[in-house]
Amino acid sequence: MLPSQEDMMEDVEAFYSSLEASSTPKPYTHCVGNNLVEYKNWLAGQCGGLAYEEWRISMCCAAFKSRVTQPMSYRDDWEDQHLVLQAHEDFIKQTSNEVRDRCVSQ
Numbered sequence: 258m259l260p261s262q263e264d265m266m267e268d269v270e271a272f273y274s275s276l277e278a279s280s281t282p283k284p285y286t287h288c289v290g291n292n293l294v295e296y297k298n299w300l301a302g303q304c305g306g307l308a309y310e311e312w313r314i315s316m317c318c319a320a321f322k323s324r325v326t327q328p329m330s331y332r333d334d335w336e337d338q339h340l341v342l343q344a345h346e347d348f349i350k351q352t353s354n355e356v357r358d359r360c361v362s363q
Contacts, residue, residue, distance in 0.1 A: 312343035 259265070276286065289296045294317070298308040319340065323331035335341070 310343075310347055312340050312347065316340045316344065 260268075273283075273286075276283065294309055294314050300306075301308055316337065319337045320331065323334070323336075327334060
């Protein structure tokens with residue numbers, strides 16, 4: 258269910274005020290930039306989804322930094338293997354939970 262029209266307009270006005278306070282030009286309204294994770298977590302919450310895991314946020318930040326410093330090889334050279342291991346562990350845990358939930362519901 259959507260918020261009231263008044264609440265949505267208050268959010269829009271607050272957003273434009275924050276853009277103005279940060280000297281962000283209006284044409285950049287839809288560029289979320291550094292707020293991408295915050296925005297996606299908010300959006301997931303609005304839909305009943307889960308927020309990003311810390312390893313996923315760290316992995317995205319590491320990939321972005323590598324892309325800036327090594328534009329030609331950032332996909333080939335991965336220095337944050339510990340994040341890949343965290344992701345793998347999380348996927349195993351989630352898959353195990355899904356299998357368990359299916360078995361319980363049957």
